[in-house]
Amino acid sequence: MKTFYHSTRGNDQTVTSKQAILAGIAPDGGLFVSDQLGEKSLDLARVSSQTYHETARQVLSTLLGDFSDDEVASCVAGAYADNFDTPAITPVTPIGDDWLLELYHGPTCAFKDVALQMLPHLMSRARVGDGRDVMIVTATSGDTGKAALAGFAGVEGCGICVFYPEGKVSDIQRLQMATQQGENVSVVAIRGTFDDAQTQVKRIFADEALRGRLAEKSCVLSSANSINVGRLVPQVTYYVDAYAQLVRSGAVSAGDEVDFCVPTGNFGDVLAGYYAKRLGLPVGRLIVASNTNKVLTDFLETGTYDRRREFKKTISPSMDILVSSNLERMLYYLTDGDCKRVASLMADLSEKGLYTLDAALLDRLRETFDGGFATDDETRATIRSAWERDGVLIDPHTAVAKCVLDRAPREGRARVCLSTANPYKFSADVLAALGRDTSGMGGFACMDALQELTGVTAPAQLSGLRDAAVLHEAVCDQAEMTAAVEAACARAFA
Numbered sequence: 115m116k117t118f119y120h121s122t123r124g125n126d127q128t129v130t131s132k133q134a135i136l137a138g139i140a141p142d143g144g145l146f147v148s149d150q151l152g153e154k155s156l157d158l159a160r161v162s163s164q165t166y167h168e169t170a171r172q173v174l175s176t177l178l179g180d181f182s183d184d185e186v187a188s189c190v191a192g193a194y195a196d197n198f199d200t201p202a203i204t205p206v207t208p209i210g211d212d213w214l215l216e217l218y219h220g221p222t223c224a225f226k227d228v229a230l231q232m233l234p235h236l237m238s239r240a241r242v243g244d245g246r247d248v249m250i251v252t253a254t255s256g257d258t259g260k261a262a263l264a265g266f267a268g269v270e271g272c273g274i275c276v277f278y279p280e281g282k283v284s285d286i287q288r289l290q291m292a293t294q295q296g297e298n299v300s301v302v303a304i305r306g307t308f309d310d311a312q313t314q315v316k317r318i319f320a321d322e323a324l325r326g327r328l329a330e331k332s333c334v335l336s337s338a339n340s341i342n343v344g345r346l347v348p349q350v351t352y353y354v355d356a357y358a359q360l361v362r363s364g365a366v367s368a369g370d371e372v373d374f375c376v377p378t379g380n381f382g383d384v385l386a387g388y389y390a391k392r393l394g395l396p397v398g399r400l401i402v403a404s405n406t407n408k409v410l411t412d413f414l415e416t417g418t419y420d421r422r423r424e425f426k427k428t429i430s431p432s433m434d435i436l437v438s439s440n441l442e443r444m445l446y447y448l449t450d451g452d453c454k455r456v457a458s459l460m461a462d463l464s465e466k467g468l469y470t471l472d473a474a475l476l477d478r479l480r481e482t483f484d485g486g487f488a489t490d491d492e493t494r495a496t497i498r499s500a501w502e503r504d505g506v507l508i509d510p511h512t513a514v515a516k517c518v519l520d521r522a523p524r525e526g527r528a529r530v531c532l533s534t535a536n537p538y539k540f541s542a543d544v545l546a547a548l549g550r551d552t553s554g555m556g557g558f559a560c561m562d563a564l565q566e567l568t569g570v571t572a573p574a575q576l577s578g579l580r581d582a583a584v585l586h587e588a589v590c591d592q593a594e595m596t597a598a599v600e601a602a603c604a605r606a607f608a
C-alpha cells in the first residue's frame with residue numbers, strides 16, 4: 115500500500131513518503147503528515163517476540179508504505195549493524211523502580227544516531243529514479259552535525275556540509291566533527307554564532323541563483339533536521355522495541371500500559387511515542403520533560419504556546435529550544451486534520467509569537483501528555499542522586515527527564531525514562547554535578563577524572579578522539595558559506 119503525505123497546512127497536494135523524505139519540508143512551510151496514521155496497527159503478540167530489526171522493518175513498512183519490503187530490509191540492515199556498540203541497539207536497563215531506555219549506543223553517542231543512521235539509507239533509496247545528487251546542508255550547535263556527518267559519510271549520491279560556530283562548541287564536539295572521515299563530507303567553522311549559521315543556511319536554501327547553478331550539475335539541496343519524516347519514523351521503533359523488552363523480561367504483561375518520560379526540545383522524540391501509541395502500542399502517559407526553556411511545560415499547563423521569552427543557556431543544550439517545530443504535527447492530529455486551523459495557529463506563532471488552544475483541545479492534548487521541567491540545579495542534583503542512590507551514571511538531558519519523572523505520580527504502570535546521550539559526551543557538567551571542581555580542566559581531563567571517580571568506562575567513540583587525525587580545519591566568514599556549499603558539492607560529486 116502506498117502511503118501519502120501532505121502538508122500540515124493544506125491537503126490539496128499529496129506526495130509519496132519518498133518525496134516527503136527528499137523534500138524535508140512542505141512547499142508552504144508546513145510539515146509532512148499522513149492521514150493513514152493509525153489505519154494499520156501492530157500485532158502486539160508478535161511484537162514481543164521480535165528483534166529490533168524485525169520491529170524496525172514493521173514500523174517502516176507501516177509508515178513509509180511506498181518503500182518495497184526489500185528496500186526496507188536493506189535500509190534496516192544498513193542502519194543498525196556493528197555501528198551500534200550493542201546488538202540490542204537501544205537496550206532497556208533498570209534505574210530504581212523505573213527503566214532507562216538507552217538511546218546512545220550509536221557512533222556519536224547521542225540518540226539522534228538512531229534516526230540519522232537510517233535517514234541516509236532512506237534518502238538514497240528515495241532518490242533512485244530521480245538521478246540527482248543530494249547535498250545535505252546543516253547548521254549545528256554541536257550534536258546534530260556530528261550525527262548527520264556520521265550517517266551520511268560515504269553514502270552514494272549524497273553529500274553533507276556542516277557549519278558550526280567557531281569557538282562555541284565543546285572541545286569534544288569540535289573534535290567529533292573535525293575528525294570525520296569520508297570523501298563526501300565537509301565541515302566548516304564560521305565566524306559567528308549558531309543563530310548566524312542557521313540564518314545563513316536558511317538563506318542558502320532560499321537562494322534561487324545557487325539552486326540554478328547546482329541544478330545544472332544535477333544536484334539538489336536538502337536538510338537532515340528533525341522535521342523530516344525520515345527522521346521521525348525510525349524513532350517510533352524504539353518505543354515498540356522497549357515495550358517488547360519489558361514484556362520479555364516479565365516487567366509487564368502484553369497489553370499493560372507503560373508511561374514514557376522524554377527529554378524534549380523539538381518535540382520529535384516524544385511525538386514518535388505518540389505515533390507508537392497510534393499504531394496500537396499500549397502507551398499510558400507521555401511526559402514531556404523540559405529544561406528552563408520550558409515553553410512546552412507552560413503550554414501544557416495553560417494552553418498558550420508563547421515563545422516571547424528570554425532564551426536560556428543550560429547544561430542540557432540540545433533542549434535549549436523555544437520553537438518546538440514538531441509540535442505542529444501534533445496540532446494536526448489533535449484537530450483531526452484541520453489544516454486551516456493549524457495554518458492559522460502557525461501564523462499566530464510567527465506573527466505574534468504565540469497562539470492559544472481552546473479548552474476542548476487542551477483537554478484532549480492532556481489526555482495523553484503531561485509536562486514538567488527541571489532547572490540546572492535540579493538536573494545536577496538528579497545526576498548525583500542517580501549515581502549515588504541507583505548506581506547509574508546519566509547525562510544532563512536524561513537527568514532532566516529523570517527529575518520530572520521522579521515528581522510525577524506513580525499510577526501503577528511501568529515507567530520508562532528515555533536516555534538520550536552518553537554521560538561522557540558532557541563529562542565536565544556530569545563531573546561537576548558529582549561535586550568535583552572542574553575549573554581549568556579540558557574535555558579529556560574531565561573524561562579521565564570521571565572514569566576514575568565512577569569506574570564507568572568512557573565509550574571508544576569518544577575516548578578515541580584523542581588520537582584521531584583532524585581532517586577539517588576550514589574557517590570562513592558568513593559571506594563565504596555559499597561558496598563553501600558549492601565547493602562541497604564539487605568535491606562530493608566529482
Ligand SMILES: *Cc1c(COP(=O)(O)O)cnc(C)c1O
Nearest residue numbers: 378379380381382383432511534
Ligand atoms: C536532540 C536531543 C534531545 C531533544 O530531542 P527532540 O527530538 O528535539 O525533542 C534530547 N537530548 C539530546 C541528547 C539530544 O541530542
